[in-house]
Amino acid sequence: MPRAFLFVLDSFGVGGASDAEQFGDAGANTFGHIAAAAARGQADRDGLRQGPLRLPNMLKLGLAEAAFAASGQMPAGVERPIPEGFFGAAEEVSKGKDTPSGHWEIAGLPVPFDWGYFPETVPTFPAELTEAVIREAKLPGILGDCHASGTEIIAKLGEEHVRTGKPICYTSADSVYQIAAHEEHFGLERLYELCQIVRRLVDPLNIGRVIARPFVGASAADFERTTNRRDYAVPPTEPTVLDRITEADGKVIGVGKIGDIFAHRAISEVRKAAGNMALFDKALGAIEDSRDGDLVFANFVDFDTLFGHRRDVAGYAAALEAFDARLPEALARLQPGDLLILTADHGCDPTWRGTDHTRERVPVIGTGPGLAPAALGIRPTFADIGETVAAHLGLARGHHGTSFLDTIRPDA
Numbered sequence: 540m541p542r543a544f545l546f547v548l549d550s551f552g553v554g555g556a557s558d559a560e561q562f563g564d565a566g567a568n569t570f571g572h573i574a575a576a577a578a579r580g581q582a583d584r585d586g587l588r589q590g591p592l593r594l595p596n597m598l599k600l601g602l603a604e605a606a607f608a609a610s611g612q613m614p615a616g617v618e619r620p621i622p623e624g625f626f627g628a629a630e631e632v633s634k635g636k637d638t639p640s641g642h643w644e645i646a647g648l649p650v651p652f653d654w655g656y657f658p659e660t661v662p663t664f665p666a667e668l669t670e671a672v673i674r675e676a677k678l679p680g681i682l683g684d685c686h687a688s689g690t691e692i693i694a695k696l697g698e699e700h701v702r703t704g705k706p707i708c709y710t711s712a713d714s715v716y717q718i719a720a721h722e723e724h725f726g727l728e729r730l731y732e733l734c735q736i737v738r739r740l741v742d743p744l745n746i747g748r749v750i751a752r753p754f755v756g757a758s759a760a761d762f763e764r765t766t767n768r769r770d771y772a773v774p775p776t777e778p779t780v781l782d783r784i785t786e787a788d789g790k791v792i793g794v795g796k797i798g799d800i801f802a803h804r805a806i807s808e809v810r811k812a813a814g815n816m817a818l819f820d821k822a823l824g825a826i827e828d829s830r831d832g833d834l835v836f837a838n839f840v841d842f843d844t845l846f847g848h849r850r851d852v853a854g855y856a857a858a859l860e861a862f863d864a865r866l867p868e869a870l871a872r873l874q875p876g877d878l879l880i881l882t883a884d885h886g887c888d889p890t891w892r893g894t895d896h897t898r899e900r901v902p903v904i905g906t907g908p909g910l911a912p913a914a915l916g917i918r919p920t921f922a923d924i925g926e927t928v929a930a931h932l933g934l935a936r937g938h939h940g941t942s943f944l945d946t947i948r949p950d951a
């Protein structure tokens with residue numbers, strides 16, 4: 540009897556997107572460039588990791604073949620075992636290279652419209668918006684008002700924020716309005732309330748997410764963001780496979796930020812944790828607790844937040860190796876009728892210029908008892924993943940994407 544498990548390695552792109560040029564990302568390849576750096580000894584860090592990238596378990600599923608199919612290049616220094624899983628890559632059709640677009644498309648809903656974005660000017664936010672934020676939230680003003688990296692801007696403006704009580708408001712190439720504030724001096728609940736006010740104010744601008752970015756610490760040298768981040772997303776504009784699962788009385792267990800990404804629509808349970816390893820524990824627990832017709836949808840955020848955006852190649856490589864080392868624990872829990880798919884929502888090449896996401900294809904690899912090793916080729920939309928989950932769970936077809944279930948489950 541069927542269950543489905545979908546693990547998203549946030550930002551683990553494999554290059555090759557045919558429209559990368561339009562994003563200024565032609566040549567970006569998160570996996571390829573990490574592997575190449577590691578093979579050259581440029582992803583070494585004392586006490587963390589050394590040498591070529593070691594991902595034996597994902598490679599056994601067919602990760603190298605998936606990467607080759609995506610970009611035409613074999614990642615350097617990695618083995619190329621005969622795949623035991625199914626493997627391929629998927630192209631994104633949504634207009635944005637952001638987390639909600641990627642996840643919604645995986646769940647069967649490509650995002651055909653443009654989100655609102657803030658320009659790369661200072662100030663970045665429209666004056667009327669800032670005036671409304673200050674007035675409605677009764678603030679002494681705001682700091683930032685620009686494109687920024689979240690860790691850099693709290694180091695730069697954190698002390699002034701503590702002194703003045705003005706929150707630090709910033710954005711990126713994503714459709715986001717982010718607000719950093721000190722958990723104790725400004726107050727966590729007050730930050731969440733501020734985000735809800737801003738959420739309402741940016742709705743007419745079609746901004747994908749307002750994100751609370753609380754931090755702690757005594758001075759610029761030791762300010763640190765906490766795990767109390769909260770995302771206020773717009774709900775999916777049409778039903779996704781998650782709606783179809785819950786309407787059929789299946790459960791959707793969202794691990795990590797999945798609930799927030801779908802604005803909690805058709806999410807039966809939320810299981811949060813800090814850090815990829817704790818998230819992996821939660822995902823394993825969710826697998827154990829799930830029943831026929833259920834989906835465990837897990838997001839592993841560290842790849843993106845801690846390493847991709849920070850352009851930390853060694854950190855990203857170590858995080859991949861740590862994830863890979865735990866994969867056998869998930870595989871050991873698979874029962875007849877189970878389908879496990881590993882994929883990503885966009886790229887964030889840690890060797891690329893700037894600190895933003897990169898437009899890339901994503902890997903689609905996986906396995907399940909009785910499922911055939913098979914080449915999936917390049918899927919024209921991430922929605923093929925959601926359609927495959929739907930077909931596997933015996934649900935009706937959606938409006939986007941094509942299931943590849945018949946390729947991996949010949950009896951289907």
Ligand SMILES: O=P(O)(O)O[C@H]1O[C@H](CO)[C@@H](O)[C@H]1O
Binds near residue numbers: 687688689690712844
């Ligand atoms: O630099 P930080 O604050 O981590 O921001 C990153 O996180 C945001 C949401 O995922 C992205 O838009 C990106 O800019």
Ligand SMILES: [Mn+2]
Binds near residue numbers: 550637638641843885
């Ligand atoms: Mn993401």
Ligand SMILES: [Mn+2]
Binds near residue numbers: 638843848887896
């Ligand atoms: Mn990101």
